[in-house]
Amino acid sequence: MNVHVDIPSIKPLIGDKLANWLATPRPMLIDGKWTPAQSGKTFAVYDPATGEKIADVAEGDAADIELAVRAARKAFESGPWPSMTPSQRGRLIHKLGDLVLEHADELATLEAIDNGKPKHVARAADVTLSADMFHYMSGWPTKIEGKTIPISALAAPGNQFFSATRPEPVGVVGQIIPWNFPLLMAAWKLGPALATGCTIVLKVAEETPLSALRLGELILEAGIPPGVVNIVTGFGETAGAALAAHPDVDKIAFTGSTEVGRLIVKAAAGNLKKVSLELGGKSPNIILADADLDLAIQGATAAVFFNHGQCCNAGSRLFVHRSIFDRVVEGIAAEAAKIKLGHGLDSATDMGPLVSQVQYDRVTNLLASGHNEGARAVCGGTGVGGKGYFVRPTIFTNTNPSMRVVSEEIFGPVLVASPFDEVNCALVAEANNSIYGLAAGIWSNNTAKAQALANRLRAGTVWVNCYHVFDAALPFGGYKQSGWGREMGQAVLSNYLETKAITTRLPV
Numbered sequence: 001m002n003v004h005v006d007i008p009s010i011k012p013l014i015g016d017k018l019a020n021w022l023a024t025p026r027p028m029l030i031d032g033k034w035t036p037a038q039s040g041k042t043f044a045v046y047d048p049a050t051g052e053k054i055a056d057v058a059e060g061d062a063a064d065i066e067l068a069v070r071a072a073r074k075a076f077e078s079g080p081w082p083s084m085t086p087s088q089r090g091r092l093i094h095k096l097g098d099l100v101l102e103h104a105d106e107l108a109t110l111e112a113i114d115n116g117k118p119k120h121v122a123r124a125a126d127v128t129l130s131a132d133m134f135h136y137m138s139g140w141p142t143k144i145e146g147k148t149i150p151i152s153a154l155a156a157p158g159n160q161f162f163s164a165t166r167p168e169p170v171g172v173v174g175q176i177i178p179w180n181f182p183l184l185m186a187a188w189k190l191g192p193a194l195a196t197g198c199t200i201v202l203k204v205a206e207e208t209p210l211s212a213l214r215l216g217e218l219i220l221e222a223g224i225p226p227g228v229v230n231i232v233t234g235f236g237e238t239a240g241a242a243l244a245a246h247p248d249v250d251k252i253a254f255t256g257s258t259e260v261g262r263l264i265v266k267a268a269a270g271n272l273k274k275v276s277l278e279l280g281g282k283s284p285n286i287i288l289a290d291a292d293l294d295l296a297i298q299g300a301t302a303a304v305f306f307n308h309g310q311c312c313n314a315g316s317r318l319f320v321h322r323s324i325f326d327r328v329v330e331g332i333a334a335e336a337a338k339i340k341l342g343h344g345l346d347s348a349t350d351m352g353p354l355v356s357q358v359q360y361d362r363v364t365n366l367l368a369s370g371h372n373e374g375a376r377a378v379c380g381g382t383g384v385g386g387k388g389y390f391v392r393p394t395i396f397t398n399t400n401p402s403m404r405v406v407s408e409e410i411f412g413p414v415l416v417a418s419p420f421d422e423v424n425c426a427l428v429a430e431a432n433n434s435i436y437g438l439a440a441g442i443w444s445n446n447t448a449k450a451q452a453l454a455n456r457l458r459a460g461t462v463w464v465n466c467y468h469v470f471d472a473a474l475p476f477g478g479y480k481q482s483g484w485g486r487e488m489g490q491a492v493l494s495n496y497l498e499t500k501a502i503t504t505r506l507p508v
């Protein structure tokens with residue numbers, strides 16, 4: 001295990017421009033203007049690798065949500081946005097994608113110091129996929145079409161109708177996002193809402209508000225009109241809850257924990273706003289006896305340890321055919337030993353810290369429960385201690401389904417591995433034995449067999465001989481308690497559209 005946690009002083013590494021930007025408290029984007037909280041309050045943002053403060057941001061609450069919702073309502077009802085052509089809207093969204101790429105280095109730096117992930121990973125994954133999301137979505141406004149529908153019931157000679165559907169934006173949308181992919185979650189949410197012509201109030205995670213605030217500046221630079229995107233920083237219990245409950249918000253889109261997802265559903269009940277949810281996971285990753293072992297070992301390592309395990313789709317429950325179980329577990333442990341923990345701005349870093357003290361305590365408590373309940377840590381098994389919230393990549397064997405490490409989403413670099421004897425109903429039942437159903441992986445050289453197994457897994461995404469392959473064009477979302485609705489692809493558009501049926505009596 002290569003524990004490399006020398007913490008660089010970040011100032012010389014981020015450049016003067018960004019250092020100056022961070023030096024003044026960051027206000028919120030409301031009605032196209034940078035606005036402090038009504039209360040005047042701010043809160044501190046920390047670098048999770050050091051625990052040191054890197055910025056202050058406005059502490060928005062219900063009063064600021066009120067202003068943001070009013071601005072979004074005004075921008076939805078009047079002003080340039082609703083009267084723009086689909087093509088004009090598409091061009092603005094495309095421009096935003098271009099600006100994200102132009103500022104890739106800066107955005108990746110913000111992710112590294114705010115979330116803790118390695119900058120090179122943020123650049124290659126988070127920023128690239130965010131730009132791709134805007135570029136992909138920029139093509140949709142001109143392609144959202146209705147249908148003409150022949151109707152029969154009341155038709156008769158001399159009584160003819162013309163019926164057609166017209167998709168329309170759902171209206172003012174509240175969006176609440178987590179801290180694991182701060183910029184990318186903003187892009188996943190904003191892209192389709194903009195493409196469908198909605199207006200938005202985005203509440204970003206308290207742990208990681210910075211990249212979305214910088215994105216807000218790029219949104220204005222792209223020429224997206226005032227009030228179309230409003231960005232509020234603040235806490236879930238105040239700003240988030242006020243947004244979810246607001247009577248003038250037509251739809252709420254949430255990504256985060258299943259527990260808070262339930263609160264969102266309750267809060268949304270007041271005005272019956274539309275709800276889409278992208279929640280937790282405990283995804284099975286299944287390696288069959290005939291798999292390419294090198295590929296499967298590399299893939300299973302990335303499946304669970306990418307983004308420090310802070311992925312809702314992490315392949316955190318590994319099932320390996322008994323004949324290759326020891327080789328696979330040793331292989332993943334050998335890969336884990338090569339993972340270099342460090343500061344996100346250090347180019348040698350493979351894995352940064354967890355995002356916060358709260359997450360560090362949650363994950364290390366779950367590790368302790370694994371030890372106490374009799375699981376065996378093949379590697380890792382503890383936090384690093386000292387400065388920052390670093391946790392060692394961990395593999396547990398000798399587990400059983402009643403252990404907390406097997407049943408609960410850990411959201412840290414922790415894998416539970418168990419052997420199976422046959423691809424049969426028992427394996428399928430075990431893989432599906434979770435309240436979640438977000439993703440799954442299968443590794444096999446027999447693609448027909450893998451496909452047959454994929455069909456039996458209750459998950460919104462199944463990867464065969466790959467993992468974490470995301471694309472703006474592919475729908476992503478959960479079965480069971482992993483969520484409602486889909487993100488990305490054509491599928492996400494329905495989250496943000498109403499369908500109007502218009503019927504006209506034709507003259508005789």
Ligand code: NAP
Nearest residue numbers: 177178204205206235236240241256257260279280312411
């Ligand atoms: P969380 O509490 O679900 O936070 C997600 C978002 O919801 C944040 O913006 C949060 O604000 C907000 N929020 C919290 N309480 C709210 C409320 N009552 N009403 C409206 N919004 C509210 O997630 P977390 O505490 O950051 O992480 C806890 C666990 O959630 C993780 O360990 C992991 O298991 C899961 N999680 C899942 C995902 C995913 O992608 N599916 C992402 C992150 C976390 P604050 O920033 O102020 O909390």
Ligand code: MG
Nearest residue numbers: 205206207236
């Ligand atoms: Mg939280």
